[in-house]
Amino acid sequence: MGKYILRRLLLLVPVLFGVSLATFVVMHSFTTDPATIILGEHATTDRIEALREELGLNKPIYVQFYDYMKNTVRGDLGKSVITKTSISTELVKRFPATVELAVSAVCIATVLGLVLGVVSAVRQNSVYDYGAMTVALLGVSMPIFWLGLMMIILFSVTLGWLPASGRISIGMVPDDITGLYLVDALLTGNMESFRDAFRHLIMPALALGSYSTAIIARMTRATMLETIRQDYIRTARAKGLREGAVIVKHALRNALIPIVTVIGLQMGALLGGAVLTETVFSWPGIGSYVVEGILVSDYPRVQGAVLLIGTVFVLVNLIVDIIYGYLDPRIQHS
Amino acid sequence: MVREFLSRFAASSSAMIGLGLLTVLVLCAVFAPALAPYDPNSSDLPSALKPPSAAHLLGTDELGRDILSRLLYGARLSLLVGVEAVALALAVGVVLGAVAGFYGGKIETAIMSVMDIMLSFPSILLAIAFMTVLGRGLDKAVIAIGIVTVPHYARIVRGCVLSVKENVYVMAARSIGNGDGRLIFVHILPNVLAPIIVRATIGVSVAILEAAALGFLGLGVEPPTAEWGTMLGSGRQTIFNAPHIVTFPGLAITLTVMAFNLLGDGLRDVLDPRLK
Numbered sequence: 001m002g003k004y005i006l007r008r009l010l011l012l013v014p015v016l017f018g019v020s021l022a023t024f025v026v027m028h029s030f031t032t033d034p035a036t037i038i039l040g041e042h043a044t045t046d047r048i049e050a051l052r053e054e055l056g057l058n059k060p061i062y063v064q065f066y067d068y069m070k071n072t073v074r075g076d077l078g079k080s081v082i083t084k085t086s087i088s089t090e091l092v093k094r095f096p097a098t099v100e101l102a103v104s105a106v107c108i109a110t111v112l113g114l115v116l117g118v119v120s121a122v123r124q125n126s127v128y129d130y131g132a133m134t135v136a137l138l139g140v141s142m143p144i145f146w147l148g149l150m151m152i153i154l155f156s157v158t159l160g161w162l163p164a165s166g167r168i169s170i171g172m173v174p175d176d177i178t179g180l181y182l183v184d185a186l187l188t189g190n191m192e193s194f195r196d197a198f199r200h201l202i203m204p205a206l207a208l209g210s211y212s213t214a215i216i217a218r219m220t221r222a223t224m225l226e227t228i229r230q231d232y233i234r235t236a237r238a239k240g241l242r243e244g245a246v247i248v249k250h251a252l253r254n255a256l257i258p259i260v261t262v263i264g265l266q267m268g269a270l271l272g273g274a275v276l277t278e279t280v281f282s283w284p285g286i287g288s289y290v291v292e293g294i295l296v297s298d299y300p301r302v303q304g305a306v307l308l309i310g311t312v313f314v315l316v317n318l319i320v321d322i323i324y325g326y327l328d329p330r331i332q333h334s
Numbered sequence: 335m336v337r338e339f340l341s342r343f344a345a346s347s348s349a350m351i352g353l354g355l356l357t358v359l360v361l362c363a364v365f366a367p368a369l370a371p372y373d374p375n376s377s378d379l380p381s382a383l384k385p386p387s388a389a390h391l392l393g394t395d396e397l398g399r400d401i402l403s404r405l406l407y408g409a410r411l412s413l414l415v416g417v418e419a420v421a422l423a424l425a426v427g428v429v430l431g432a433v434a435g436f437y438g439g440k441i442e443t444a445i446m447s448v449m450d451i452m453l454s455f456p457s458i459l460l461a462i463a464f465m466t467v468l469g470r471g472l473d474k475a476v477i478a479i480g481i482v483t484v485p486h487y488a489r490i491v492r493g494c495v496l497s498v499k500e501n502v503y504v505m506a507a508r509s510i511g512n513g514d515g516r517l518i519f520v521h522i523l524p525n526v527l528a529p530i531i532v533r534a535t536i537g538v539s540v541a542i543l544e545a546a547a548l549g550f551l552g553l554g555v556e557p558p559t560a561e562w563g564t565m566l567g568s569g570r571q572t573i574f575n576a577p578h579i580v581t582f583p584g585l586a587i588t589l590t591v592m593a594f595n596l597l598g599d600g601l602r603d604v605l606d607p608r609l610k
Contacts, residue, residue: 018451026463042403096468141592143543145550146584148568153577272456276547280570291551294466310455 008318017189019071019310024065027303033057034299038081051062055081077304082296087304091286095308096179097167098285101277102270104201110263114252117220117259123226124249134216139214144273146206147281149157150282163200165282173195208277219262229252240313257324264320271309335439341462342604349600352584357591370403371580374560393578395569399560401579404468404560405586411561415476416542422480423541427487428530432518434488434575444491449485457482458547466552472555479544483537490533494526501554528605536598564589 035051036043052058056067071078077087116136120129143278156164163169167181174184174193183193184202227233228251236250278287285303293301343610362369378398386393392401434445452460464478498504499522507521548554549563553586557564562583569579 015451015454018447022451022455023463026467079375133394137592137595138588139431141539141595143546143550143563143566143584145547146580146587149566149570149573149580150584151432153573153581157574157577182521248552268456272458275456275459275462276550279551290462294462297466299466302463302466306455306459309459313456314454 005322008321012314012318015252016282016311017069020307021065021313022069023303023307026059027299028064028151034297038297051173057183057252062101073318077307078105078300080298080301081192082298082301084262087301089291090301091304091308092226093179094285097283097285098178098271098274098278099200100182101204101208101283101285102267102274104205105212106263106267107209108205108261109209109212109266112209112257113216114220115214116217118252120226121224121228129150133221136217139210139217142210142307143276144207144211145276145280147210148203150278151203152206152280162203167200168197169194170198193206202283204277208270208273211269211325212263212275215266215269216259216262220255220259223258224251227251227255237251260320260323262315264323267316267320268313271313288292339604343600346600347604348596349604350594352600353599355572355589356597359409359413359590359593362406363413366406366410370400370406372400372403373402374399374407375558377474377558383572383579385576385578387433393576393581393586395565395579396572396576399558401565401582404565405562405582408560408562408565408586410553410588411472411559412542412545412587414547415472415479416538416590416594418476419483419545420481422476423483423487423537424530424534426480427484428491428523431488431491432495433525434512436499436518436522443490445488449488451602452482452485455482458544461544462549462551462553464605465548470553470556472559472561475548475554478548479541482544483541486537487530489534490529491523493519493528494529497520498522498525532598532602532605535594535601539594540588542591542594550570552553 008184011267017250022258028120033048035057037053039047039051058066067196068078079085109326120132127192131331150162155162173180174190174197175188177184177187180195181197185191187195226259230249233246233250236246239249272332273288274283275287277283278285279291282288286309290302290305290309293299293305348466357560363588368566376399378394379395380398381390382396382398384390384394384398390400390402392405395404402557423500430445430449434442455463456594460482461475461478465474468474468478495518504517504521512521545554545561546563546566549561549565550567552564552567554564554567557568566587569576569583
């Protein structure tokens with residue numbers, strides 16, 4: 001197992017190089033000159049030339065790539081061309097917000113998805129089954145940004161129950177330990193901040209998790225339908241086990257492998273979805289940073305954030321692969 | 335065989351509901367000029383942000399344009415973008431996947447590594463990055479969404495080709511002197527069509543969702559073109575006093591995506607029960 005993890009970590013090097021190269025190539029295929037975009041079309045040639053020099057755009061492309069890789073390896077993603085602030089610093093500051101949102105969404109999606117899937121498989125072709133699968137169909141069909149807006153209309157505008165945007169109310173930010181507000185509030189025993197942060201998190205996390213909930217529910221139903229017809233389930237029942245124990249300990253446990261795969265794959269969808277959800281709820285994470293960057297043509301910002309998300313995605317996939325080994329001893333990582 | 339397919343298709347309730355919904359949507363799109371009560375782009379500021387009424391069944395937007403008319407015209411764009419993006423992704427993905435699966439070795443490693451790197455990014459993020467480079471516009475959205483979904487098809491086709499190419503009939507076809515191209519396109523691909531058709535149908539729904547997301551972020555069509563995602567994006571500003579502006583375009587997207595999902599699910603049950 002140790003060897004397998006080491007080999008996978010080594011394999012990350014070419015993959016991350018590929019990810020950086022892809023980001024660099026896409027961002028440098030700008031049809032319009034970034035310096036012109038930043039300064040506007042009416043800027044003088046001298047100013048554009050000076051900015052091109054400052055941004056290093058006059059160097060040959062391979063030198064630019066070398067510089068970019070050298071800085072990236074050191075953790076320096078350059079400066080925003082608009083705000084002139086360090087992109088790495090800004091990403092580090094915003095990263096916990098996206099992590100908090102994405103992890104909450106995964107938790108919601110996993111719990112809801114498993115429950116919906118198991119219930120509809122155990123009660124196949126019943127009202128529960130049709131109900132759960134209709135919810136799942138809606139989940140894969142609704143654009144998450146629209147679901148977010150509908151939630152705001154219902155829970156914020158009409159009922160006034162939940163805040164429509166932001167991550168926490170002004171003056172409520174807990175002492176910074178991990179950057180995850182819920183965790184920090186708990187660690188410092190600041191329950192008022194915890195409640196406030198939680199209220200801000202509910203709608204974005206539900207909206208972001210909706211698509212994954214649906215996918216997990218469908219996958220769980222399909223694999224559970226297969227497992228509950230196996231002989232060992234009949235054996236478990238025959239020896240007098242309670243139905244609950246048969247379903248959870250014998251059927252679900254064996255159905256988990258494909259379900260974990262799907263949950264792992266959902267992380268990618270969630271990171272992509274975060275771009276949209278963060279925009280809808282003005283959530284100060286990486287996603288809204290990318291979108292703002294695009295709207296003002298701040299290409300180093302987009303480049304840095306895309307690279308970060310790609311890297312996180314690759315790492316998450318690695319972790320999912322390692323978890324398989326623990327769940328299913330038959331999978332030999334050699 | 336065709337008769338058997340049709341009878342199984344007709345017996346699948348999800349396929350039939352999907353097909354029914356889709357037929358209505360296509361009719362709306364085709365006959366938009368006849369059905370739309372107003373010009374989708376003519377603004378009428380005094381009647382801006384009006385809720386649904388007899389004059390405007392679904393209300394008006396921030397410029398006083400009739401939302402129903404804009405939705406009907408928008409159906410054309412959404413369906414077109416979805417189908418065109420999938421066609422592009424299929425054309426490239428099928429060839430790449432077939433070549434990788436058929437030849438194996440270094441060619442396969444090279445193609446599949448590029449596909450894997452593309453899959454290292456959430457597809458919507460990659461589409462956003464492409465749009466940043468390509469600029470706004472419908473044709474560009476088609477290209478961006480088409481490119482980022484190529485790996486999905488390449489992977490499926492490669493897997494299918496790998497499982498089929500060792501079959502006796504392929505060997506027989508080769509032994510009577512068929513070239514590689516003929517082997518791939520005439521003898522192998524027709525036998526792996528089922529999963530590709532299913533994936534492509536569901537792929538249209540994914541493409542429509544992504545196009546709507548691009549529109550919502552302001553990277554879609556140029557105004558004043560009526561496009562569902564863009565309508566949602568611009569309606570966001572008035573969500574507190576005129577929630578109907580974002581409600582109806584979202585419903586339209588959901589129904590269309592649902593139609594393709596139902597059709598895809600139904601086709602999967604009919605064409606390839608093993609995938610169920």
